Amino acid sequence: MMEEEHEEEGGGEGGGMMRWLITYADLITLLLAFFIVLYAMNRTQQVKFALVAQALAKEFDSNSIVGQGIGPSIITNQSGTHTQKATPQQQQNLQALNRLEMKLQQAIDKAGLAKQVTVSSNVRGVEVSLDATTLFAPGSAALSPGAHALLQELGHVLTTVPNDIEVVGYTDSTPIHTSQFPSNWQLSAMRAANVVYNLAALPGMKPQRLSLAGFGQYHPVASNATVQGRSKNRRVNILVLRQDVAQVAIGNGP
Numbered sequence: 001m002m003e004e005e006h007e008e009e010g011g012g013e014g015g016g017m018m019r020w021l022i023t024y025a026d027l028i029t030l031l032l033a034f035f036i037v038l039y040a041m042n043r044t045q046q047v048k049f050a051l052v053a054q055a056l057a058k059e060f061d062s063n064s065i066v067g068q069g070i071g072p073s074i075i076t077n078q079s080g081t082h083t084q085k086a087t088p089q090q091q092q093n094l095q096a097l098n099r100l101e102m103k104l105q106q107a108i109d110k111a112g113l114a115k116q117v118t119v120s121s122n123v124r125g126v127e128v129s130l131d132a133t134t135l136f137a138p139g140s141a142a143l144s145p146g147a148h149a150l151l152q153e154l155g156h157v158l159t160t161v162p163n164d165i166e167v168v169g170y171t172d173s174t175p176i177h178t179s180q181f182p183s184n185w186q187l188s189a190m191r192a193a194n195v196v197y198n199l200a201a202l203p204g205m206k207p208q209r210l211s212l213a214g215f216g217q218y219h220p221v222a223s224n225a226t227v228q229g230r231s232k233n234r235r236v237n238i239l240v241l242r243q244d245v246a247q248v249a250i251g252n253g254p
Contacts, residue, residue: 093242100126100157100158101120103160104128104157111150111153116133116134117150125239127238127240128237128239129238130235130236130237131232135195139176139181147198151195155202163243164240166210166211166212167210167237167239168236168239169191169195169236170234171188171233174224183216187214189214192212192214192236195236199238221235
């Protein structure tokens with residue numbers, strides 16, 4: 001009887017070990033199933049991405065949007081530099097701005113102000129930079145009689161294009177603190193405002209095309225340590241904006 005009891009106890013311990021192994025095997029099986037599901041989900045996301053990419057490529061009539069087409073990419077070309085072909089409308093706008101630049105330069109040359117007024121092009125449009133001493137007395141935002149005549153001459157040219165216009169005032173670093181202008185910000189902004197007011201009064205000029213900004217002394221183009229540098233920094237810029245830039249700058253977008 002004693003031996004049978006010992007055998008039964010030994011058999012019970014063996015059964016307990018088997019149950020532990022079964023539980024462990026079940027856990028391993030569940031983990032395997034879990035990772036299989038994760039892998040399947042990952043593959044599904046890749047398929048969805050491919051479908052979305054194909055749909056976009058079809059919409060834009062180009063497979064190169066995801067870098068898989070044989071044509072030039074709308075993001076980068078083969079050399080890795082950014083490229084995007086201009087539309088016919090964009091090309092016409094650029095040609096109009098080029099003609100505008102030539103007309104403005106002719107008007108400035110006719111007025112004999114080539115040394116005080118410069119015309120240039122940049123990524124935002126055509127910019128006319130006027131020496132502030134040509135327009136205003138020191139520390140003043142009132143336009144001089146000669147400034148009215150100059151702005152009228154430039155305004156006649158500016159009315160020939162529909163582009164928006166941004167007028168920006170700048171000063172040198174010399175501090176100003178008067179009852180009218182507590183800082184260079186106020187001075188630069190008021191000078192820009194008076195130029196805008198003058199342009200808005202011209203026949204054919206739509207006021208909604210105009211905007212202004214005052215940057216004070218914080219965007220110099222030369223050193224403020226010299227008289228010549230400070231003279232260059234005192235300026236008012238009239239920027240005829242490209243149409244795609246104007247939508248962002250003035251809020252005329254859809």
